[in-house]
Amino acid sequence: MLMLFSIFMYLIGILVFSLKRKHLLLILLSLEFIILSLYFNMFLYLNCFMNEYYFSMIFLSMSVCEGALGLSLLVSLIRSHGNDYFQSFNLLW
Numbered sequence: 548m549l550m551l552f553s554i555f556m557y558l559i560g561i562l563v564f565s566l567k568r569k570h571l572l573l574i575l576l577s578l579e580f581i582i583l584s585l586y587f588n589m590f591l592y593l594n595c596f597m598n599e600y601y602f603s604m605i606f607l608s609m610s611v612c613e614g615a616l617g618l619s620l621l622v623s624l625i626r627s628h629g630n631d632y633f634q635s636f637n638l639l640w
Contacts, residue, residue, distance in 0.1 A: 554588070556584035561581065572621060
């Protein structure tokens, strides 16, 4: 039951990521939601191996670093261009 919930969370995250592709903040939030569902799924899977949660802590550390990097890029883009829509700036220059 919980595994199906985790898969449903992952699919909803992918759906939001594909539908809201022009707004950078919503893209970052959907990526964090996908990472959260993957972490939950991995936590359920590693629970079968006698509480072996070391790899989940490494995964959580890497996902926090990814979130901080995405947030810093968002702040940099907002400071340079004024908003976070992809239509307002040209990525190729």
